[in-house]
Amino acid sequence: MxxxxxxxxxxxxxxxxxxxxxxxxxxxxxxxxxxxxxxxxxxxxxxxxxxxxxxxxxxxxxSRDALIEETLTHTIRTSLSTSALEPGTGEVADFAAGVSDMVTADPDIQAFQYELLLESRRRPELLPHLRALYDEYFDATRRELTRMLPAGADEALTRLVFAALDGLVLHQLVFGRPEVTDAAIGELRGLLRLLAAGHADPDTEGGPPA
The missing domain is CATH 1.10.10.60 (Homeodomain-like)
Known part of the structure; x- marks a missing residue:
């Protein structure tokens, strides 16, 4: 022992x-x-x-740079396997399931990513690695949105949905209250159901015709 x-x-x-x-x-x-x-x-x-x-x-x-790069790669593997961004079912009810549990179970890996995002403002050499990380997130989000939505998902919608989830993760990391995260994701799923049912058009909803 x-x-x-x-x-x-x-x-x-x-x-x-x-x-x-x-x-x-x-x-x-x-x-x-x-x-x-x-x-x-x-x-x-x-x-x-x-x-x-x-x-x-x-x-x-x-080298320290190699340590940073490989730790980022490690977070990509770990985060994507636990992020619930791409359950692969195309069911709105499955989208982002378990996000609050992910933050509760492993807050350090989320905090690591936000720390590096802030550090990249002072160290631009970190940006390529962070872009690679977030590109993986965007791609996973877009693939799952495309499965859920008959009209598919363009880059703007993908970024909007992912930014909502990313912000919820950050808020839970700082303030706690996973039940607030779960409630907000429930509202997000409701909006996605409207899009999937054709009750809202992301290109025209909320404004007059061009």
């Missing part, structure tokens, strides 16, 4: 195989950034969070 060093409060160093160690370090990097921002992301901070040696982090990633 492993146990913490009672005199320091630190976790004992672990011996991990290559794949397991890499995943553990990526998850640790997410937690470090979620709590302290990108400025706190160092080899030493990740090693301490994961309970491994500093040298193991260097061995796996080689």
């Amino acid at each position: 492993t146990h913490s060093d009672s005199s320091t409060g630190r976790q004992p160093r672990k011996r991990l195989n290559y794949g397991e160690g890499r995943e553990a370090l990526l998850s640790a990097a997410v937690r470090v950034v979620a709590r302290g921002g990108l400025r706190r992301l160092t080899y030493r901070a990740v090693a301490e969070e994961a309970g491994v040696t500093h040298g193991l982090v260097v061995h796996h990633f080689g």
